[in-house]
Amino acid sequence: MSNFRFAIFDSAIGRCGVVWGERGISAVQLPMGSEDKTRGRILQRYGDIAEAAPPAEVQGAIDGMAELLSGKPNDLKDVVLDLAEVPEFHRGVYDIARTIPPGKTMTYGDIAKRLGGVELSRDVGQALGRNPCPIVVPCHRVLAAGDKPGGFSANGGVVTKLKMLEIEGAVVNYTPSLFD
Known part of the structure; x- marks a missing residue:
């Protein structure tokens, strides 16, 4: 490198x-x-x-x-990424994630269906967990079933994910419970 x-x-x-x-x-x-x-x-x-x-x-x-x-809706679609070292399936997940506009969300299942079937949801989550370019590849906009936040591997975890979504104006109807 x-x-x-x-x-x-x-x-x-x-x-x-x-x-x-x-x-x-x-x-x-x-x-x-x-x-x-x-x-x-x-x-x-x-x-x-x-x-x-x-x-x-x-x-x-x-x-x-x-x-x-800072809260300005910039989709970052013009940012050129070099993902040559990233597996092909992951690149497919990232390409779909990059279509989610600021302030909107999709679920792991939504992306999995577009890649071939809802049974790929866990693979989608693993790909997003290894996302080398958060913010540009907006993995924070991808939620688990039932609009639960799911995981977030960045420092601060789900709190950081929810903060980023809040900045963008996304509505996430989620209240943490003891069973999450």
Whole structure:
């Protein structure tokens, strides 16, 4: 990954990170509680890559993500991703997730049906749990059956997912119970 670079940027939910290479953005890191922890997670996952000023197209993506996280409806559809290292099934899940507009949601089952059958719901959830580009691939907009939040592997878990949905104006009729 020697030709990859990364940058840390401000957002309404904290300091995020972005990793890019020649073919586009290959990762987005949600805040880890502090800038140092966010930077550390990027280096842990991607090795000894250099921090650098983002080129224009990456800066455009950063600006779009910051806008979205501040409540402006930006669908980020023009952001070029490099998902060459991602399994084909996962790319299919991510392509569908990217069609969900800000403020709207789908379920794991909805995506699974579009990929061949509701029995793929668990596979859809696993693919979203490994999403290398949260925000751009809006895995936070995908809910479990009954509009329950389902999982969220980012720092803060489901609380972060619900916060991101709230910022976007999505209506999630969910009250946590002891049995969730």
